[in-house]
Amino acid sequence: GENVEQHPSTLSVQEGDSAVIKCTYSDSASNYFPWYKQELGKRPQLIIDIRSNVGEKKDQRIAVTLNKTAKHFSLHITETQPEDSAVYFCARSGQTGANNLFFGTGTRLTVIP
Amino acid sequence: EAQVTQNPRYLITVTGKKLTVTCSQNMNHEYMSWYRQDPGLGLRQIYYSMNVEVTDKGDVPEGYKVSRKEKRNFPLILESPSPNQTSLYFCATRFTTGAPDTQYFGPGTRLTVL
Numbered sequence: 001g002e003n004v005e006q007h008p009s010t011l012s013v014q015e016g017d018s019a020v021i022k023c024t025y026s027d028s029a030s031n032y033f034p035w036y037k038q039e040l041g042k043r044p045q046l047i048i049d050i051r052s053n054v055g056e057k058k059d060q061r062i063a064v065t066l067n068k069t070a071k072h073f074s075l076h077i078t079e080t081q082p083e084d085s086a087v088y089f090c091a092r093s094g095q096t097g098a099n100n101l102f103f104g105t106g107t108r109l110t111v112i113p
Numbered sequence: 114e115a116q117v118t119q120n121p122r123y124l125i126t127v128t129g130k131k132l133t134v135t136c137s138q139n140m141n142h143e144y145m146s147w148y149r150q151d152p153g154l155g156l157r158q159i160y161y162s163m164n165v166e167v168t169d170k171g172d173v174p175e176g177y178k179v180s181r182k183e184k185r186n187f188p189l190i191l192e193s194p195s196p197n198q199t200s201l202y203f204c205a206t207r208f209t210t211g212a213p214d215t216q217y218f219g220p221g222t223r224l225t226v227l
Contacts, residue, residue, distance in 0.1 A: 002172065006155075032214060043203060043218040044156065089155055098207075098214040099144060099163065100171065103155040 002027070004092050006104030013080050014112050021107045023090035024072040032093035033066060033073045039086045080111045115140045117219035119204050125225045126194060134189045134222050136204030143209040145187035146171070146216070147179065149200040156203065162187055163209060194226040
């Protein structure tokens, strides 16, 4: 199917704690998995992405892990800060690669100071 | 300054009145795409274009038309808008070759169809 299931839909963490958001998919042809951050009233912005030939990618406090066998990928944010508060969307590529993206339904992350 | 622009940013219209939302980019990107964002549904792709005169349907193309006559512009056309097309619309662009897959989103257009 085309759906990407994203969990949880809302997540509250204390400042400094870690946050994990998980997405699952069913199309084994997907090979590109980006994550977008959308602040209130703003446009989505890419924060990290991963291709299927890599199991993990890290950029400072943000990391993404991919398990192609189990068809799930996760976003990990460590040492969370109030400015991390936003809605996060995962996505997977379709049959035409990164030209055709299917998004999850979003996770609203709140970092409590 | 590299940017993606959309016009209008806000629009309230009535059922059946044809409208066009414009998207323009100055980054020389080959690929352009339209998404709609609805609460609880995330972003869904409407149409995309790999280059001039090349367009393809996305996940939810019904009720929409697009055209790509110039590289920098990718207008979204609603020939006969209906209330279920009330949504927040985003245009996105990126390179297709020799560059990261990063999509750059426009600022969004909030459309209300009464």
